[in-house]
Amino acid sequence: MSSHIPRKRFGQNFLQDQGVIGAIIAAINPQHGDVLVEIGPGLAALTDPLMRAAGKLHVVEIDRDIVSHLSGKYPPEQLVIHHCDALKFDFGALAREIGHNGVIRLAGNLPYNISTPLLFHLASFGSTISDMHFMLQKEVVDRMVAEPSTADYGRLSVMLQVRFNMEHVLDVPPTAFYPPPKVDSAVVRMMPWPAPPWPANDLVHMEKLVTTAFAQRRKTLRNNLKGIVSDDELLALGIDPGCRAENVTVQQYVALSNFLHAQQR
Numbered sequence: 082m083s084s085h086i087p088r089k090r091f092g093q094n095f096l097q098d099q100g101v102i103g104a105i106i107a108a109i110n111p112q113h114g115d116v117l118v119e120i121g122p123g124l125a126a127l128t129d130p131l132m133r134a135a136g137k138l139h140v141v142e143i144d145r146d147i148v149s150h151l152s153g154k155y156p157p158e159q160l161v162i163h164h165c166d167a168l169k170f171d172f173g174a175l176a177r178e179i180g181h182n183g184v185i186r187l188a189g190n191l192p193y194n195i196s197t198p199l200l201f202h203l204a205s206f207g208s209t210i211s212d213m214h215f216m217l218q219k220e221v222v223d224r225m226v227a228e229p230s231t232a233d234y235g236r237l238s239v240m241l242q243v244r245f246n247m248e249h250v251l252d253v254p255p256t257a258f259y260p261p262p263k264v265d266s267a268v269v270r271m272m273p274w275p276a277p278p279w280p281a282n283d284l285v286h287m288e289k290l291v292t293t294a295f296a297q298r299r300k301t302l303r304n305n306l307k308g309i310v311s312d313d314e315l316l317a318l319g320i321d322p323g324c325r326a327e328n329v330t331v332q333q334y335v336a337l338s339n340f341l342h343a344q345q346r
């Protein structure tokens with residue numbers, strides 16, 4: 082389908098570097114019989130090798146032209162195409178329907194314009210997804226895996242690290258794509274914690290708290306959480322009220338959320 086004109090509004094930057102494609106497939110390590118789902122197959126750079134290795138592949142694609150191209154190229158016994166918006170797609174329902182014990186594997190070179198909302202959408206399906214491998218802007222991957230007390234550490238780092246064990250897999254330069262994006266890219270591996278090291282009692286509560294804590298990065302935690310928690314309560318949890326949101330560890334956010342949530346009940 083060399084005639085396909087890449088659509089900017091769908092974040093279409095197609096992988097063309099065989100070395101990079103091989104490295105991503107090696108990182109995913111697909112096995113025959115794996116129940117694998119790819120988001121945004123595009124012109125099948127990853128789809129083809131994933132499908133061949135697993136024997137069968139499900140894909141979620143929004144672009145009608147790409148859907149008709151793929152359905153003409155691959156038989157439905159090998160490639161099952163879900164023509165829809167990944168942001169609205171119910172991956173939990175698909176996992177219940179096709180998963181191994183209700184669990185699927187996910188992969189994709191994600192459209193960068195929706196990467197953050199898509200990550201939050203996917204996080205909501207929890208352990209129905211056994212692992213995810215995604216290509217994203219490098220800047221987003223840096224934020225996902227960031228350690229506390231660094232400029233990259235924020236809401237995304239905390240809310241993903243509490244649910245997933247994450248690993249930066251490789252960096253990918255713009256030249257690996259057609260057309261080349263303006264930014265560097267990176268591949269990240271995300272695995273739900275089998276037993277969360279810091280179990281949060283209510284992730285919705287924690288998300289609201291973390292969003293409030295990071296509302297103004299340069300303000301102290303005391304100021305951002307005014308009226309929500311006292312200095313004494315923060316100190317009792319081992320958190321310095323005079324620090325900034327970026328200095329608070331995931332474990333401390335969990336402890337704070339669990340404490341405040343228990344008080345509300």
Ligand SMILES: C[S@@+](CC[C@H](N)C(=O)[O-])C[C@H]1O[C@@H](n2cnc3c(N)ncnc32)[C@H](O)[C@@H]1O
Nearest residue numbers: 091094095096121122123126143166167190192
């Ligand atoms: C960066 S391209 C990757 C294409 C291909 N996997 C590759 O690596 O060459 C992103 C793909 O996601 C698709 N896409 C964009 N927005 C989408 C959405 N909301 N839901 C599902 N697919 C989407 C695009 O049409 C495109 O095929």
